[in-house]
Amino acid sequence: MGGGISGAMAAIAASSTGARxxxxxxxxxxxxxxxxxxxxxxxxxxxxEKQAIQGYTDQLIERLKxxxxxxxxIVDTVGFTYSVTPFDAExxxxxxxxxxxxxxxxxxxxTMLGDVKTEDGTVVSITVCNKSGLSEIHASxxxxxxxxxxxxxxAGVDYTIGRESDGATQPMTLNMKMYNVNIPRVKQYIHEHxxxxxxxxxxxxxxxxxSRLSVGGFDSLFREAKAKGEISIPRENxxxxxxxxxxxxxxxTTRILGHDATDAISLSKAEMVGRKQCRELELFVHKxxxxxxxxxxxxxxxxxxxxxxxxxxxIYTLTAEDLLEQRKFEDTIAHxxxxxxxxxxxxxxxxxxxxxxxxMYSIPYSCMITESVKNLIVIGRCxxxxxxxxxxxxxxxxxxxxxxxxxxxAALAVQKGTTVQDVNIKDVQAVLKEQxxxxxx
Numbered sequence: 237m238g239g240g241i242s243g244a245m246a247a248i249a250a251s252s253t254g255a256r257x258x259x260x261x262x263x264x265x266x267x268x269x270x271x272x273x274x275x276x277x278x279x280x281x282x283x284x285e286k287q288a289i290q291g292y293t294d295q296l297i298e299r300l301k302x303x304x305x306x307x308x309x310i311v312d313t314v315g316f317t318y319s320v321t322p323f324d325a326e327x328x329x330x331x332x333x334x335x336x337x338x339x340x341x342x343x344x345x346x347t348m349l350g351d352v353k354t355e356d357g358t359v360v361s362i363t364v365c366n367k368s369g370l371s372e373i374h375a376s377x378x379x380x381x382x383x384x385x386x387x388x389x390x391a392g393v394d395y396t397i398g399r400e401s402d403g404a405t406q407p408m409t410l411n412m413k414m415y416n417v418n419i420p421r422v423k424q425y426i427h428e429h430x431x432x433x434x435x436x437x438x439x440x441x442x443x444x445x446x447s448r449l450s451v452g453g454f455d456s457l458f459r460e461a462k463a464k465g466e467i468s469i470p471r472e473n474x475x476x477x478x479x480x481x482x483x484x485x486x487x488x489t490t491r492i493l494g495h496d497a498t499d500a501i502s503l504s505k506a507e508m509v510g511r512k513q514c515r516e517l518e519l520f521v522h523k524x525x526x527x528x529x530x531x532x533x534x535x536x537x538x539x540x541x542x543x544x545x546x547x548x549x550x551i552y553t554l555t556a557e558d559l560l561e562q563r564k565f566e567d568t569i570a571h572x573x574x575x576x577x578x579x580x581x582x583x584x585x586x587x588x589x590x591x592x593x594x595x596m597y598s599i600p601y602s603c604m605i606t607e608s609v610k611n612l613i614v615i616g617r618c619x620x621x622x623x624x625x626x627x628x629x630x631x632x633x634x635x636x637x638x639x640x641x642x643x644x645x646a647a648l649a650v651q652k653g654t655t656v657q658d659v660n661i662k663d664v665q666a667v668l669k670e671q672x673x674x675x676x677x
Contacts, residue, residue, distance in 0.1 A: 237260050237349055237362065237378065237379065237380055237381060237382055237386070237387045238259075238260070238261065238262075238268070238379075238380070238381030238382040238383060238616070239259045239260075239261030239263070239265075239266040239267070239268065239332075239343065239381070240266075240267065240268020240269060240270075240381060240383060240616065240635075241267060241268050241269070241270055241293070241632045241635055241636045241639065242268070242381050242383075242615045242616035242617075242635040242636060242638055242639030242642070243259060243261070243266075243268070243379065243381030243615070243616070243639060244259065244266045244267065244268075244332045244335070244336060244639070245291075245292050245293055245636045245637075245639035245640045245643065246379050246381060246615055246639040246640065246642045246643035246646070247259045247336050247339075247341045247343075247643060248292050248335050248336055248339050248341065248640075248643065249291075249292060249639070249640045249641075249642075249643030249644045249647070249671065250341070250379075250643035250644070250646050250647040251336070251339040251340040251341035251643075251647075252339040252340070252671065253643070253644050253647035253648065253651075253667060253671075254647055254651060255377075255643075255646065255647035255650050255651070256340075257336075257340070257341040257342065257643075257647075258341070258342045258343070258344060258373070258375075259336065259341065259342070259343045259344065260344050260347050260349070260362075260364060260373065261343065261344065261345050261346075261347065262346070262347065262348050262349075263345065263346070264345045264346055265329040265332075265333070265345070266329060266332040266333060266336070266343070267325070267328050267329055267332055268383065269383075269541055269632065270323070270325065270328060270632055271325045271328055271329050272537070272538060272539050273411060273537060273538075273539050273540065273541040273542075274325075274410075274411035274412070274413055274486055274535070274536070274537055274538070274541070275411060275486075275488075275541055275632065276322060276323060276325070276411075276477060276479055276486050277320040277321050277322040277323065277448075277450070277477050277479070277486075278297075278320070278321040278323065278631075278632045278633050279312065279317055279319065279320045279321065279574065279631060279632075279633070280312065280317040280318050280319045280320065280321075280573060280574050280631070280633060281293075281294065281297075281309050281319060281321060281633045282309065282317075282318040282319045282573055283318065283571070283572070283573025283591075283594055283595060283596035284318060284573065284593055284594025284595075284596075285594065286573075286594065286596065287309070287674065288571040288572055288573050288596050288674060289570070289571070289572065289633045289634065289636065289637045289674065290672050290673055290674040291637065291640045291668065291671055291672045291673035291674070292335070292636070292640050292671065292672070292673075293633055293636030293637055293639075293640060294672070295335070295672065296328070296331060296332065296335065296636075297309070297321055297323070299331045299334075299335070300323055300324070300327055300328065300331060300480075303327055303331075305323060305324040305327035305328070305331075305480055306321065306322060306323040306324065306327075306480050307322055307447050307448060307480060308321065309321050310322070310446045310447055310448060311442070311445045311446040312446075312450055313442050313443045313445065313446045313448075313449055313450045313451060314435060314450045314451055314452045314475070315435045315436060315442055316435065316452070316575075316588075317573070317574060317575065318573060320448075320450055320477065321633070322448050322477065322478060322479050322480045323479070323480050324479065324480040324481060325479075327480075344364075344366070346366050346367060347364045347365070347366040348364060348365050348366070349362060349363075349364060349382065349386055349387060349390070350362075350363040350364055350365045350370065351363040351390060352387060352390035352391045353372075354391050354392060354609070357608055357609055357610050358609070358610050358611050359375075359378045359387075359391050359609060359611055359612055360374065361373060361374045361375075362378065362387065375611075376611060376649075376650045377611045377612075377613065377646040377649050377650055377656060378611060378612050378613075379612075379613050379614075379615060379642055379643070379646055380548075380612060380613070380614045380615065380616075380618070381615050381616050381639060381642075382616075382618070383542065383545070383616050383617055383618060384497055384498055384542070384545045384546055384618060385545070385546035385547070385548050385614065385618040386498075387612070388546070388548050388606075388609075388612065388614055388618070389498075389546060391609055391612060392608065392609075393548050393549070393606050393608060393609060393612070393614075394548070394549040394606075394608075395546045395547060395548050395549055395618075396546070396547050396549065397496075397498070397545060397546055397547070398544060398545075398581065398623060399581060399623045400622065400623055404494075404581035404582070405496070405497070405543070405544045405545060405581060406543035406544045406578060406579045406580075406581055406627065407470075407491045407492055407493045407543070407579050407580070407581060408492040408495060408497065408506050408510065408540050408541060408542050408543065409488055409489075409490050409491060409492065409510070409540070409541045409543070409579075410490045410492065410507065410510025410511065410513065410514055410536055410537055410540045410541065411486050411487065411488050411490075411536065411537065411541055412486070412487045412489075412490070412514045412517060412518070412533060412535075412536045413479075413484065413485070413486050413487075413533075413534040413535055413536075414484070414485055414487065414518075414521070414528070414531040414532060414533055414534060415481070415483060415484040415485075415531065415532055415534050416483055416530050416531050416532050417478075417483050417484070417485050417527055417528055417531045418483070418526075418527040418528075418529075418530070419449055419478065419482065419483060419527065420527075421526050421527035422449065422451075422525065422526065422527035422528070423443055423444070423449065424526070424527075425525070425526045425527065426440050426443055426451065426453070427440050427443075429456075431456075432453050432454055432455050432456050432457070433451070433452070433453030433454075433455075434453065434455065435452060435453070436453075448477070448478040448479070448480075448482075449477075449478045449485075450476075450477045450478065451474075451475070451476060452473055452474070452475040453473055453474065454473060454474040454524070454525060455472065455473050457474075457520075457524040457525065458472070458473055458474055458520075460524070461520050461523075461524060466516065466519065466520060466523075467516050467517075467520055468512075468513065468516060469489060469490055469491055469513050469516065469517070470491050470493060470583040470584055471489065471491045471579075471584055471585075471586075472584045472585065472586075473489075474487070474489050474521075474525070475487070475488045475489050476488065476489070484534070485531075487514075487517060487521070489513075489517055490510050490513040490514060490517065491513070491579065492506045492509045492510050492513070492540070493581065493582075493583065494581075495509075496545070497542040497545040498545050498546060503540070506540055507537075507539075507540050510536070510537070510540050511536060514533075514536045518533055543579060543617075543627075543630060544617065544623070544626055544627070544630065545618065546618050547618055547619070547620060547621055547622075547623075547626055548606060548614050548618060548619065548620050549606065549620055550602060550603045550604060550605060550606055550614070550619065550620025551602040551603075551605055551606065551607060551620070551657070552565075552600055552602035552603050552620060553603065553620045553621060553622060553625075554599065554600070554603050554619070554620065554621040554622065554625040554626075554629065555621075555622050555624070555625050556576060556589065556622060556624035556625050556628075558597065558598075558625065559576065559591065559597040559625055559628055559629075560576075560589060560591060560597075562591065562595055562596065562597050562598070563597070563598065564598055564676075564677075565598050565599075565600035565602075566600075566661070566677075567600045567601040567602055567661040568598040568599065568600055568601075568665075568675060568676070568677050569599060569600065569601045569604075569637075569638070569641035569645075569661075569664060569665065569668065569675070570598070570599045570634065570637035570638050570640070570641055570673070570675075571596050571597065571598055571599070571637070571674065571675070571676060572596065572597060572599065572628070572629060572631075572633070572634040572637070573591065573594070573595065573596045573597075574628055574629070574631050574633075574634060575588055575589060575590040575591060575628060576588060576589035576590075576624050576625070576627050576628045577627050577628065577631075578623075578624065578627045589624070596676075597628070598676070599619075599629060599634070599637075599638060601641065601645065601659075601661055601664065602620075603619045603620040603621060604619050604620070604638065604641070604642055604645075605656050605657055606620075607657075610655040610656065610657065611649070611655065611656060612656065613642045613645055613646050613649075613656050614642075615635070615638050615639045615641075615642035616635045616638065616639065617629070617630040617635055619638065637673065640668065640671070640673055641664065641668060641673070644664050644667045644668055644671070645659050645664050648660070648663055648664060648667070665677055
């Protein structure tokens, strides 16, 4: 259930491993946050010089590169992580569809999850709603790729929400895409005002090392606008990323606090707050940032971006210590080098904890399954992880790798006639390697 990057990779992997596979997706296209929330670029596929995420997730990027719809993995000129991967969102929608269909998978769009029927610790069916009305879908194994753990929650799986101390989640963000940005003029301002970009420590040369610009800063301009009451966004700077298309940028700057992505009313109000902040942001960049004078808003969203909501309680819970100490697991199914990146649930500020340069952590299969449900695999950002650990593994390349593993495990469970808990992890790892995934096991 769910056709975001994790769900799409799961479907591609499951169908290519021989399972009859159906993606049930609420939108009319695949890609999730990357295509329906305006998220971009993908970051990061790397841990230092090593490419930690390969397999089907990277095959998607290679297909886009051949079409001229992505420059591939390039230097992160924000200076935060190793690489970023810009892309054209419309091309991604089509390529994901092709990858699913070419491998034998099927897709059901415009369909929402309504209910889940369970018996004796097994999901028997899900009830969905679409233009055809209400219907039931039966399967041997179900994959929860909803991002919010919707299927799991309705199946009775225990979960947590947000920060362990008070349940607060990372803020949501409504991204805004603009085109006709004069990137050379923006770069000129950055070079002339290095103090406005603290991550560069006075050396702005990094912005010339990549074919697309990613930047976080304009701190003094943002403070000035906030002091004048022109900006109500509770964050400290402007963050934007150039897409595959030169002069087109995604502004990842709005910050919507105190809303619950699992509550329809709260989520609706969050969308409205996000649009208000985007309007402020549009006026701000036109007035304050050189190079944006003639920039045009292409769209917002279209849906709000959610960083965190439910986390299932799996057989194992990934922790910050697991990541920072680079612990190895016998049931490792994916790796990542993206750091802990917590956008404050309380207002301004972003907390980071990085591994040593080139450090790479492991994600175990036992975070994706529960003690209570025999035929449910959970993938994406809602796997079993603490608040801090989830803030690292939530990004799209990592969730793509997790989805790839979930699809393989689901297919093998069906083929072997076992529960998801009894799948032979060595078999899963062997198939993942055959399908091009990178695994240090």
